[in-house]
Amino acid sequence: MILHDNGLGHGFSEFGIDIPVRDSRALRTFKRLGKHPLLGPRIASWHRRPSGDALGPEDLYRVHSRQYIDRLFSDRLEEELIRTYELIDAEGRYHRYSPADAVKPLSALFERILSKVNGTWQCCRLALKDGFCFYFGGGMHHAQWDFGNGFCLLNDIVIAICRLGADRQIRHAWVIDTDAHKGDGTAALTKDDPSITTLSIHMAHGWPLEGEPVDASGNRNPSFTPSDIDILVDRGEEDAYAHRLAIGLNKLDTYPSPDLAVVVYGADPYRHDELPSTRKLKLTLEQMMERDLLVYRFLQRRNVPMAYLMAGGYGDRAWEVYSQFLEYVLLEKYGK
Template identity: 40%
Template sequence: MFIYHPSINFSLIDYGIEIPMLNQRVDQIHQWVGANIDKSLLDSKLWLGQRFDPIRKSRLLYAHNENFIENSFKSPKSELFKTFELYNEAGELNRYRPENAKADLDSLHQVILEHIGGSFEAAQYALQNGFAFYLGGGLHHAMTFGGRGFCHYNDIAINALTLKNEFNCKNIWIIDIDAHKGDGTAEILNGQEGIHTFSIHQKTNWPLDSERYDKEGKLNPWFIPSDIDIEIARDENHLYLSKLEQGLEELSQKYPQPDFIMVVSGSDPYELDVLPSADEIQLNLEDMLLRDKLVYNFIKKQESPLLYLISGGYGEHAYKVYIQFLEYLKKERGWR
C-alpha cells in the first residue's frame, strides 16, 4: 500500500534550486517501511518501482489551463522559474545556482509529470484497495493558470477531477493539514460539485500576508476560500487540535458521505520545520501525532477509500512526523 519510486525522490538541488526539501525525508520513510512492513503488504510494482507513467495531458487539462500546459511542455524552464520563484522582484536570480546543477532545469518537467502520474496511480490503488500512502504529492499551491509555491501541477485537484470525471466518484473530500493554505486546490476546485475542500493553516504568512485584492479590485486567487477554512494565528497554537476537531465535525455535517478522501499531510506545522514561511504554527512532535490520529480516526468512521499525500516538510527533522504516524498506523491497521 505504500507507493514509491526513486523518481519521486528527486532533489531540487540537483537542478540548481536551493530549497531545503530534502531527499532524506522520503529516504527515511522508505527505509522505515522496508524494515518494518512485511513485503507481502506492499504492492511489488508500486513499491519496488517500474517507472510511473507520466500523467496524461488530458488529465492535466482537468485542472490547469491549456496555455500553461503548452508553455510547460514547450519551454519548461520559463514556467519552472515561476513555480520555484527563481527570480526575485528585481528580476535577479533567486535561490537558483545553475553552476551547481547536475541536470538541466528543463529536464525537471518530465520528472514532475512522472511524480504526478505516481500520485494518480496511488489514487487508483486506494480506490481499488481502500488505502494508499504515496511518498510524494500534495502539491496544493499550483493554480489553474500556473505553478506556485514549489508546486508545478496540482496532483490533488488532478486526482479529484479524474476520479470524478472518469471513475464516477460523486463525493470527494480533501483534508489539507499542511501549515500553508491549500490555496491552489481551493482555486481550481472552486464550485466543483461533489468535491469538498477543507484546509487548516496559518492565518497570515505566505501567501496570506499579501494584499487581498489586486489593483483592479479583484480578489487575489490565493484568497479564494476552501469549502471549510480554519485559520490558526500565532497566539492560537494551543487551540489547533480543538479547532481541527470542530472543523472536521463541520465537514461531516455539511457534506454527504464521501466515496474518496485525500489527506494532504504536510509536516510543516512541526516546530522543528525550517521553512520560515511556515513558522506561524509550531506544534511539538506529540501534538503532531495527536493531529494525525485525530484526522485518521475521523476518516475511519467514513469507511471510504483513503489516500495520503506527504506534501510540505522542510529540514532534517521532517521525517519524524511521518514515521511516528506510520508506527501508529501499523498497530491500528494490523500491518505485520
C-alpha cells in the same frame, strides 16, 4: 499501503535550487518502516511501486488553462519553473538558485513533477482498492489555474480527483489539507465544483495569504478563495489546533459523503521544520500525532478510502513526522 518510488528524488540541489526539501523524508521513513521487526518481513504486503500508468494532456487541460499547459510543453517551460520556484527576485537577480551548481537541467524537474502527478493518481486508485494509501510524493496544492505557485507547478490533487470522476470511479471527494500553508490552489480550482469539498487548516497569516485579496487594478488574488471549510491558526495558538481541527472535521458531515478523501498531509507545521515561512506554526511531535490521528480516525469511522500525499515538510527532521504516523498506521493494518 505505501506507494514509494526509490528512484524518485525529492531534493532540489541537483537542479541548483536551494529549497530545504530533503530526500531523507522519504528514504529515512521508508528505511525505518522496512527495518521494523514486525513490518519489515511483511514489506511485500504494504509497499507498492509506480505502475507506469501515465495521465494524458486532456487530464491536465481538465484542471489548468490550455495556454498554461501548452506553455509547460514548450520552450517557455523554464520561465514557468523559475516563476513557480521563485528563482529570480524582484530586482532580477537569482534567488535560491545557482545554475552553475546544477547537474541536471530544469526540464528534468518537469519530468519528475509529471511522475508525481501520476503517482498521486495511482495513490488514489490504490486507496479505493485497499482503503489506505500514502504516496511518498505529491500534494502540490498551490498550483493555480493558469500559473504555478509556491513550488507547485501542477495541482496533482485536483487532476487525480477529476480523472477519477471522469472515469466514473468516484462521484464525490473530500480534500483534507493539514499542510502549514493554505491549500489555496485547490480551493480556487474547485470553488465551482460541488463534487469536491475542501477543508484546509493552516497558518492564519503569512504566505500564501500575503498581499491584498484584490489588487489596485481590481484583479482578485486566487489565494484568497475560501475553501469550503477554512480553519485558521495564529501564532502561539498551537494548543488550540486539535480542538479546532476536530470541529472543522465534523462540519464535513454536512457535505455529501465521499467515495474518496485525499489528505494533503504536510509535515511542515512541525516545530523543527526549516522553511522560514512555516515559523508561525510550531506543533510538537506529539501534537502532530494528535492531528494525524484525528483525521485518520475520522475517516476510518466513516469508512472513507484515504489517499495521503506528502506535501510540505522541510529540513532534516521532517522524516520524524511521517515515520511516527506511518509506523502507527502500518502496525495497525499489517502488524498483527
